[in-house]
Amino acid sequence: MDQVPRVQSPLPRVCRRRFFFPFFLTPIMRLSFALILVFLSSLAAVCAWTKEDYEIFDLVSDLEAAEGKGTTFYSHLNVGPGATTQQITKAYRKKSLELHPDKNIGVKDIEKRFARLGVIAQILRSPEQRERYNFFYKNGVPRWRGTGYYYTRFRPTLFHTLLFLVLLTNLFHRLVLSLNYNKHLRRIAYFENAAKSAAGVLGPGGVGAQNEKIALNANMAQPGRRRKVKVPMVEGNESVGTLELIVSGNEVYLPHEGGTLTPISSLARPPSFAQTWFPSLLLSSARRLAANLPSNIQSSLPAILRSLDEESVIVESNSEEDDEEGFALDTPTLVRHTSRKVLQKSRNARSVSKDSPAVSELESDADFLERTSNGKKKKSGPGKASAMRKRKMALKK
Known part of the structure; x- marks a missing residue:
């Protein structure tokens, strides 16, 4: 009897063996798989009701x-x-x-x-x-x-959902306030160091000391002195814009139009949950209601329910000027369109001594600003040299 020839599979024997799922597993994997099956079966037996x-x-x-x-x-x-x-x-x-x-x-x-x-x-x-x-x-x-x-699962109502959303958003708001507060502290430290350095009240190191605490010069930080300086909004880049600040003693202030000054260190408020949106909404609503009450009742209310006036510090200007070079740095305000040459000429007038004959030919900043603010530049009178020339010509005639 003829034997029927066996048809050999085109796939290798190893590949044919690995088509079966158990052969893919190593001994450790097989043991783990068996333990998982036992655990699931026992769990199903426990959880099933009898x-x-x-x-x-x-x-x-x-x-x-x-x-x-x-x-x-x-x-x-x-x-x-x-x-x-x-x-x-x-x-x-x-x-x-x-x-x-x-x-x-x-x-x-x-x-x-x-x-x-x-x-x-x-x-x-x-x-x-x-x-x-x-x-x-x-x-x-x-x-x-x-x-x-x-078993009946907990199904939150609309009130529970809204309460959860309010708490969650307030937590995120508190986190954002903390991040912004740290950012504001770094910005304020930069403005303080830059303003004091520009006013000449910082010791060696200036602004580039990388926010290190620099000891102030006690002789230069005299109380009553007020110096107006301009600080770049971005460190090392004046083209972006500048911020006008006033340095008085060891404090740096932000000027306002009414003559009031706000300490720049007080601009960064420490974060708290009372500043988040929901407590702020409740507090503002309570203050509006309290504002409509009689004055005798308002005086008996807690301080948090009364309207808070913004604290501002008024610093009296001192008319004294410092004789030392580079001590008083008043930042001039540009009036209309003035040329750079005229401004440079007015700045150079400070460095020229009073005994120099060139003083009569240069204009001071105050005179220049006064004339340009009026819209017309006053014509200067004849000098001594022109008067002498006129006398000589009259004698020759």
């Missing part, structure tokens, strides 16, 4: 439907959870006389209620079934959800 559990669930559901919501096996028999078997038997006999069908002729569903009472008494007199019922009595009985008995 036949006795379903009987208890059905009894609890029917009992609450017939006797009222919240009725338990113990309350139906008028005994406590710690009652003994004898007490339960005695209570069952008493309750069975009340619900006996012969004494309640014509009462709807009296037979079902009487039969249910007997099943309840049987469960409570059995130690195993009573222990199982006590578990559901303490932890709650699952409810029927169409496909089975499930």
